[in-house]
Amino acid sequence: MSIKIALAGNPNCGKTTLFNALTGSNQFVGNWPGVTVEKKEGKLKGHSDVTIMDLPGIYSLSPYTLEEVVARNYLVGERPDAILNIVDGTNIERNLYLSTQLMELGIPVIMAVNMMDILEKNGDKIHLDKLSEKLGCPVVAISALKGTGIKEAADKAVDLAKKAATVTIAHSFADSVEAVISAVEAKIGSDVADEQKRFFAIKLIEKDDKIKDMMKSVPDVSAEVQKLEDEFDDDTESIITNERYQYISSIIHDCCTKSKKSEGGSVSDKIDKVVTNRWAALPIFAAVMFLVYYISVTTVGSWATDWANDGVFGDGWHLFGIGTSAYNDAADEYAPYDAEIKGFLEAAEEKAPDVTKEFTEVYDDEDAQEADVDAAIKAFTSNSAIKSLTTEVNIAGEDEDEELVNVNVATFETALEQEEPDPADYGVWVPGIPVLIGNGLDAIGCADWLSGLILDGIVAGVGAVLGFVPQMLVLFIFLAFLESCGYMARVAFIMDRIFRKFGLSGKSFIPMLIGSGCGVPGVMASRTIENDRDRKMTIMTTTFIPCGAKLPIIALIAGAFFDNAGWVAWSAYFVGIAAIICSGIILKKTKMFAGEPAPFVMELPAYHMPTVENVLRSMWERGWSFIKKAGTIILLSTIVLWFLMNFGWADGSFGMLEAEQLDSSILAAIGSVIAPIFAPLGWGNWKMAVAAITGLIAKENVVATFGILFGFAEVAEDGAEIWGQLGASIVPIAAYGFLVFNLLCAPCFAAMGAIKREMNNTKWFWFAIGYQTVLAYIVAFCIYQIGSVFTGNIHVVGLIIALLFVAGFIYLLVRPYKESDTLKVDMKKKAFAK
Amino acid sequence: MKTLKETACGQTVKVKRLHGEGPVKRRIMDMGITKGVDVYVRKVAPLGDPVEVTVRGYELSLRKADAEMIEVEA
Numbered sequence: 001m002s003i004k005i006a007l008a009g010n011p012n013c014g015k016t017t018l019f020n021a022l023t024g025s026n027q028f029v030g031n032w033p034g035v036t037v038e039k040k041e042g043k044l045k046g047h048s049d050v051t052i053m054d055l056p057g058i059y060s061l062s063p064y065t066l067e068e069v070v071a072r073n074y075l076v077g078e079r080p081d082a083i084l085n086i087v088d089g090t091n092i093e094r095n096l097y098l099s100t101q102l103m104e105l106g107i108p109v110i111m112a113v114n115m116m117d118i119l120e121k122n123g124d125k126i127h128l129d130k131l132s133e134k135l136g137c138p139v140v141a142i143s144a145l146k147g148t149g150i151k152e153a154a155d156k157a158v159d160l161a162k163k164a165a166t167v168t169i170a171h172s173f174a175d176s177v178e179a180v181i182s183a184v185e186a187k188i189g190s191d192v193a194d195e196q197k198r199f200f201a202i203k204l205i206e207k208d209d210k211i212k213d214m215m216k217s218v219p220d221v222s223a224e225v226q227k228l229e230d231e232f233d234d235d236t237e238s239i240i241t242n243e244r245y246q247y248i249s250s251i252i253h254d255c256c257t258k259s260k261k262s263e264g265g266s267v268s269d270k271i272d273k274v275v276t277n278r279w280a281a282l283p284i285f286a287a288v289m290f291l292v293y294y295i296s297v298t299t300v301g302s303w304a305t306d307w308a309n310d311g312v313f314g315d316g317w318h319l320f321g322i323g324t325s326a327y328n329d330a331a332d333e334y335a336p337y338d339a340e341i342k343g344f345l346e347a348a349e350e351k352a353p354d355v356t357k358e359f360t361e362v363y364d365d366e367d368a369q370e371a372d373v374d375a376a377i378k379a380f381t382s383n384s385a386i387k388s389l390t391t392e393v394n395i396a397g398e399d400e401d402e403e404l405v406n407v408n409v410a411t412f413e414t415a416l417e418q419e420e421p422d423p424a425d426y427g428v429w430v431p432g433i434p435v436l437i438g439n440g441l442d443a444i445g446c447a448d449w450l451s452g453l454i455l456d457g458i459v460a461g462v463g464a465v466l467g468f469v470p471q472m473l474v475l476f477i478f479l480a481f482l483e484s485c486g487y488m489a490r491v492a493f494i495m496d497r498i499f500r501k502f503g504l505s506g507k508s509f510i511p512m513l514i515g516s517g518c519g520v521p522g523v524m525a526s527r528t529i530e531n532d533r534d535r536k537m538t539i540m541t542t543t544f545i546p547c548g549a550k551l552p553i554i555a556l557i558a559g560a561f562f563d564n565a566g567w568v569a570w571s572a573y574f575v576g577i578a579a580i581i582c583s584g585i586i587l588k589k590t591k592m593f594a595g596e597p598a599p600f601v602m603e604l605p606a607y608h609m610p611t612v613e614n615v616l617r618s619m620w621e622r623g624w625s626f627i628k629k630a631g632t633i634i635l636l637s638t639i640v641l642w643f644l645m646n647f648g649w650a651d652g653s654f655g656m657l658e659a660e661q662l663d664s665s666i667l668a669a670i671g672s673v674i675a676p677i678f679a680p681l682g683w684g685n686w687k688m689a690v691a692a693i694t695g696l697i698a699k700e701n702v703v704a705t706f707g708i709l710f711g712f713a714e715v716a717e718d719g720a721e722i723w724g725q726l727g728a729s730i731v732p733i734a735a736y737g738f739l740v741f742n743l744l745c746a747p748c749f750a751a752m753g754a755i756k757r758e759m760n761n762t763k764w765f766w767f768a769i770g771y772q773t774v775l776a777y778i779v780a781f782c783i784y785q786i787g788s789v790f791t792g793n794i795h796v797v798g799l800i801i802a803l804l805f806v807a808g809f810i811y812l813l814v815r816p817y818k819e820s821d822t823l824k825v826d827m828k829k830k831a832f833a834k
Numbered sequence: 835m836k837t838l839k840e841t842a843c844g845q846t847v848k849v850k851r852l853h854g855e856g857p858v859k860r861r862i863m864d865m866g867i868t869k870g871v872d873v874y875v876r877k878v879a880p881l882g883d884p885v886e887v888t889v890r891g892y893e894l895s896l897r898k899a900d901a902e903m904i905e906v907e908a
Contacts, residue, residue, distance in 0.1 A: 060864035064857035093890040094866045238852060241863040245871070272893070281880040493895050497881035500897075599858040601865055601900060604886060604893040823857075 003050045003161045006075060008102055009086035010095050011057030011530075012486075012605035014114040014144040017614055018086055019054045021150050029621060031760055032070045035532075050158055053080060059094070061101045063210040064599075064823050066532050075105050076196065076214060081161035082108045084153065086144070089113045089126055090606065092256060096248045099135065104202060106167050106195025108160040109137045112153040116141040122266065123259030131255040136170025145611060167195055171251075173243035176231060180205065180224045187219035206237045209822055268486075268606035276490050285494050288487070289513055296475040297517030304470035305518070313463030316423065316431040323427015330421035336395045337415040340405065343393030344412045352385040377416060381409050434459050449656045452646060453639070461638030464697070464750055465631040468520045473623050475514060475521045479528055480618035484610035488528055489602060496600060502584025503593070504541075505534035505600075511542045512580065516573075519543040519747050523754040524626060533593050537584055539758045540768045543747040544579040546572045549699040550743055555718035556703050557739040561732040568736075572743055579744055579775065582813060589817040592767065629760075630753030637749045641697055644670065662708045667693060680798055681741065681777070682734025682784040692741065698748050733787035737780035745776035778805050838873060838887070838904040846874045847906035854903040866890040867904060 007022075009015045020027075023042025032039045037056050044050035055074065056067035063069060075083070083102050087095040092113075103109050113126060132139040138156050142149035172178055184201040192200050192215065203211040204221050205228065212218045225236050232239045275284055295301065311317030318324045348356040362368050362376035380386060390408040405411075423429055431439075434455050441451040482488045488507060495506030507529045515522025522542045529535040546554065550572070558568035587593050648657050648665035657665055671690035678684045678692075687709045695702040700717070707715035710722045719726075730738070746752060746769045756765045785802035788794060841847050849871050852859055866889050867873060874888040884897045 060860075062857075062860050062864060064860060091890075091892045094892060097864065097866065235855060237855075237860055238863060238868075241860070242868045245866065245868045276877065276879070276886070278877065278880055489895075493879055493884065493886065494881070496897070497879065497883045599861045599900065600884065601858070601861045601894065601896045603865070604895055606893075 003047075003082075003158060004053060004078070004080040005044070005050060005157050005161060006053045006055055006080040006083045006107075007086065008055045008071065008075075008083050008098070009057060010059055010088060010091075010098060010603075012603065013057070013086055013088035013091075013095060015054065015057055015086050017144040017611070018112070018114070018142070018150065019052065020614065020617060021144060021147055022052055022154055029625070032074075035066055035070060037066055037070050037532075044154055044158070047154075047158065050161075052084075058098065059603075060098060063208050066823065067530075069210060069823060073214075075102075075107065076199070080107060081164070082110060082157045084112060084157045085109050086112045086114055086142075089115045089119045089141075090122075090124075092126065093245075093248055093252055096135075096252075097244055100171055100244050100247065103135065103137065103167070103169055103171065104199045106193060106197075106199065108163075108167055110153065110157045110160055111135065111137055111139045112142045112149070113139060114142055114144050117143050117146065125257045127255050127257075131251075134170065134251045134255065136168055169198060171247050173240075173247060177228065177239065177243055180228050184219070184221050184224055187221065188215075189217045189219070191216040202240060206240055207235075266606070268608070271607045272490075272604070275487070276493060281490075281494050285491065288482075289509070292475075292478045292482075292510070293513055293517065296471065296478055296521070297514060301471040301474050301517065301521075304474060305467060308470050309463065309467040310432075311430075312432055313434060313459070313467055314432045316429055316435055318423070318426065319428035319430050321427075323423075323429070327421060327423045327426040330426070334418060334421055336405075337418045338420070339395050340393055340407045340411055340415040343391060344389070344407045344415075347391035347407075348386055348389060351389055352383065355380060355383045355386065377413075381413060433463070452656060453642070456646065457639040457642040458635070460642070461635040464638055465627060465634045465753070468518070468750055469623055469627060471518065472521045472524060472626060473619055475525065476619040476622045477615060479510070479525055479622075480615040481610060483528055484608075484614060484618070486605045486607040489604050492600075492602060493604060500600065502581045503533070503537050503588030504580075504584050505529045505531055505538070508534065508538040508542075511538050512545055515542040515545040515547060517548055519545070519547045519751040520754045522547070523751060523758055524622060526758055527622065533588070536759065536764060536768075537587055537593065539755055540587070540771060541580040541583050543751050543755075543772070544576045544583070544744055546576050546743055547699070547747075547751075549748065552700045552703045552717050552719070553695075553739060553742050556706070556723075556726070557735050559718055559720060560723035560726040561735040568739070572739065575740055575779075576743060579779070582809070583771075583775065586809075586812045587771075589812070589815060594817065626754065626757055629757040630750070632753075633756055634749045634753040637752075638697060641667075641694070645694065660708065660711075662690070662705070680785070681737050681780045682788075683730050683738045685729065688730070688738060692738075692745070695742055696746065696749055696752075698750075699742065702742060731791065731793075733791060734784050736787070737784040740783055741776045741780040743776075744779060745773045747772070778809075782806060835905055836907065838875070838885075838901040838906050839898045841873075841875045841906060843875050843877055845908070846872055847908055848872055849904055850907050851905045852903055853905060858900055859903060862896065862900065862904065865894055866892075867894075873904075873906065 007015060007019055019040065019042065022044055024045050026045070027040060027042040030039045030041075031037065040054035042052050042054070044052050053074070055071040058065070058068045058071050061068055061072045061075075074080075083105070085099050085102050087099060099109070099111060111131070113128065113131075116126070119126065126141075128139045128141060138160070140149055140153045140156060142153050144150065173181070181198065181201050184204055185197045188197050188200055188204075200211065200215065204219070205225060207225065228236055228239055234242075274280055307317060318327070345356060345360065359376050359380035362372055368376075387409055390406055392404050393407050395403045395405050407415075424431070437459055438451065438455055441454065446454075479488075482491070491509060492506035495509045497506075499506050499508050508526070510528065511522045511525040513522075514525050519542060522545070523539055526535050526538040526542065529538055551569075554569050554572050558564050562568050644667040645662065645665050646657055647655065648661070648668065650657055650661050650664040662668060667690055668686060671686035671693065675684045675686045675689045678689055687706070690709065691702045691705040694705040703715060703717065703719040706719055706722050706726060710725045712721050715721045726735075747755075752765075752769060755768050756762075759765045759768060781798075782802045782805055785795060785798040786806075789799065836847075838847065838849075849867055849869055851869060852863065852867070871889060876886045876888055876893065878885050879895075884895045885901060886893055886895045888894075
């Protein structure tokens, strides 16, 4: 016989720790159907027939939060065989409030009182036998952290479930309330099991708006409700809540003895006095955030990402960094020679293009025989035109100095003789995965298109997924630590005032901060926000903050159009923050979001040191869920885009293209088709459209794509080579619009994968991507159309539409709205009756 | 009518009645702020809102706008 035991309890009571201790690694993490609430199941250690269901942490079984609705639908609809109710002993009054509700469900309950050790250290005591007697259920003491008492608790739960004992409810309310409950119970039809009748009766009396969906026939109880409300001069919801707490207060003095000394003296109180102190709180907050950012984005995080992207999924890396500095020194030494060679060849190409081309064809060919290369060098240098050539080359020296050097044939030849250092010759060189696979494919004589697909499509796609993981894991360690030590709740406490104004949570600060480094971990960091609406809103807006990969685009536009003005970068951040604030205000008033009430009544849990195991487990769970859930979409889209970029019609037939032939690719064809869409933004030429699309792989690709489209195989990070050509192709105001569009529109595939993972719902995913892209379009449109007025280049129709957009935008910002009172959930309705 | 919002830091007050209705009120009550309970106002957040109170032996934070729904007496 298989047994199902539900694990229920308040947030921060050690439920996750207990669940991990009970099930070990035997866990299955999923989602409750139709909602973003995480669902965790596991097999009890040593009992393959016992399933433990970890319900979300809740304070009550009210109909107002998603977690509570999910939990009670499970408990009422699925009827587990027993409930293991974990209770925080240091906070017993409020924890028992949920217990009194769980006991009314007609399911055997066993109570596990956690943190007894801390309690005893404070000199307090809970008399378990008395508690058990009063509540009418077995009570055991455990320490989830130390693992004591857990086995007993689990065994008792299994026994209880096997016995399938009938449940008697020991606690009771005031007589007049009990009388009304009995009267309502009598009215409930036989479609509700007898042991569940008290639960349904109380919910009916509370006027719970979701209970009716769970019943086949709903009796009319308005007379009973009226009677109670008149008698108590209060609403029934308050009456029942009061009764519960009154009952708890009445038993708590018998069950607990509190020592006098514990008043206001605990370690946690002392920490909190400093950490959320009126004056010290903000500096401490800034310091903590700086530390998180510095380690997970600037230093360790960027090393990890560089290692994963440029090392493992790039050319290769030095094992333990051995040899890196020696190689760098050698590379620095070689750099001037390289500059001399390049500069000389450039000048030679101008003077004698044919001769130079003959030479470079052999010289650049990696497979050329040494003798052929020597011959080519000889032929080239002995050419009369080349012999007489002298050119000036800029050589970057130390401290950004530049030095002009005269280069002639002799210096050119000396430079050629220098060996270019190979990183593989220094230290222990581990070649990157693409290199290894590429060599393997060459060895078996693989067709070009297939090795292209494997290397640039699949391996690059996998690299895009895994490349972010190391950095993400670093960040997740911090998040797990901040969450489980109790500081995350204080972050919300400190930042709430600012963020709630635009429909976000104080905890949204962390995703946004991390998002300024990279949007992928930024979006993943939104997991710490409990409230569904706040979390979705944060997911949708985090990528508006310019991330590291968008900086090259900013540098490109600033350099090509605005003489490197500092305000361009500055304004990019301003646009990002403004987009977040406006989106928050507008979205919270939309139908999509208005359906979810978001009260901010939050527990500030006591500080405590998390265990290493729990931190690592949380880190791993999140990292793995990114790989699993975000991986597919990232991989597929990378492959599709690779195909579009590398295939096309060239030289009269369809086939695979060289990198320089991007202008004949399918993507270029698509670019020309969709370019007119961007004409109202002032950059309706296909090159801009194609660059915006390749930006979806990674935003910095925009610059590289321009490089290829303007005829450069490779450009610097800020695209300095193409500033001139780009500057000539569109007007500055349109270029600024292009920049804004790229900042705000759908992020790169990796970030989209993260959004999909965190939304965990296709509809919401497309809504997020759609919203971002439409917003980007409209903002870029308004910038161009309205900006053109100042450059004296007015398009009347466009201007009118832009002004209408602005007016509509302002209306959406300021229109009145009312917070909803009910929670809308579209979970599949199940047959709840017996 | 004195509410929790007007209560100064460091004061302990008794809850007299809860006004309003709907999710926020239910949530406040679920968290243990019910008629007759003692609430100690611990501190105000650095930016002036929300406030932190001690109720039933634990720390709870709530916004001033919501604290206004809670009628108290000294």
